Amino acid sequence: MTKLRNTMIFLIAALSISIVVVFFTTNNAFSDDVTTIRFGHGSAETNERHIAVMHFKDLVEEKSDGQIEVLVYPNEQLGSESEMVESVTLNDLQMVAASAYSQYDQRISVFELPYLFDSYEQAWSVLDGEIGKEVSDIYLEDNLRIIAYFENGFRQITANKAIETPNDLSGLKIRTPEFPISISMFSALGANPTPMAFGELYMGLQQGTVDAQENPVANTYASKFNEVQDYLIMSNHQYMPLPVSISEDFWQSLTAEEQQIIEESALETAQFHRDLLRENEETMISELEAAGMGIIYPDTEPFKAKVDGVYDSFRENYGDDLLDKVLGAVE
Known part of the structure; x- marks a missing residue:
């Protein structure tokens, strides 16, 4: 009996020690917890947007020594x-790269006004400056912290007919995003804008x-729209940035070091994405042409003349201040 009692005492003591070890080990593991960011976007894995988001993932995980994990969807x-x-x-x-912010406040669509920017550099200067920050701050009240503007680029038309003048758009049923500026612009050009999920x-x-x-x-190329469209019309009718936002509640739960890593990585990736698209665009156009797509470079002046009313509507809805700042910055 004494031997059995001693054995039981030993086992209880060993169990107690194990519990203490597990407790302290678990508590220590909590201090080393990995912060997980779920990051969604709408483009195919072959698109430069996905390549950019994966670049962001690599930067964040490397700079944080693996303490921040980014899961990309x-x-x-x-x-x-x-x-x-x-x-x-x-x-x-936690994070998204998307253009659909006008459902909360449409002032961000000032950057999408038709024929606003003449070059990528001009657009980037505005987005990365005080005006870009002023617009991004609007969305904090909706729990959206815009931390960088990735690239969507200049938008071009594809169709199964040649489009060289605004008259060629008359009555054409053209898919647009469900953005008021896009719909207003193509209505002004005489088309029949039809919102549809990408x-x-x-x-x-x-x-x-x-x-x-x-x-x-890049979107036309990655999605192989050349298989169902005959012409690519280089209309340059609209520049559209790709804001990247993070949940403000999630952001406030992070340490200052984590915030710095994420923000720095987002800004680095924004320029990476811009440069990547610029480098690849001419190659993509050449490959689309080689695959049988007709490439048209129309005179854009007649198109510009048709869309003044879109600017007037923006002023009526949102006042002069923001639009005048943007127009002053691009002059």
């Missing part, structure tokens, strides 16, 4: 752009639900 896996932005406002998703667009073109679409060259 491309190709609208987590919903449409507007749905993903909403998920960030609810803190259900993920539905290829089938919509294939089935004739819409006749045409407009997107940056």
Whole structure:
């Protein structure tokens, strides 16, 4: 009995020691917890946007020594752009690269006014300066902290007919994002703008639900719209940035060091993305042409003359201040 009692005492003591070790080990593990960021976007894995987001992931994980993990969800896996932005406002998703912010405040669409910018550099100067920050701060009240402007680029039209003048757009059923500026612009050009989720667009073109679409060259190339469209019209009708936002609630839960790593990585990646698209765009156009797509470079002046009313509407809705600042910056 004495031997059995001693054995039991030994086992209880060993168990107690194990519990203490586990307790302290677990508490220590909590101090080394990995911070996880779920990052969604709407483009295919072959798109430069996905390449850029993966670059951001690599930067963040390297700079944090693996203490911040970035999980990337491309190709609208987590919903449409507007749905993903909403998920960030609810803190259900930590980060998103998307253009669908006008559902909360449409002043960000000032950057999307037709023929506003003449060059990429001009657009970047405005976005990376005080005006870009002023606009991004608007969204903090919606739990959206815009930390960088990635690249969407200049938008071009694709269609199954040659478009060389605004008259060629008359009545054309063209897919646009569900953005008021885009819809107003193509209405002013005489087309029939038809909002449709990007993920539905290829089938919509294939089935004739819409006749045409407009997107940056990279999106047309990555989504293989040349398989269902005959012409790429280099209209340069609109520059569109790609704001990258993070949930403000999530942001405030981070340490100052984590915030710095994420913000620095986002800004570095923004320029990486811009440079990547610039470097690849001419190659993509050449490959689209080699695949049988007709490339048209129309005179854009007649198109510009048709869209003054879009500026007037912006002034009526949002006042003169912001628009005058942007126009002053681009002159």
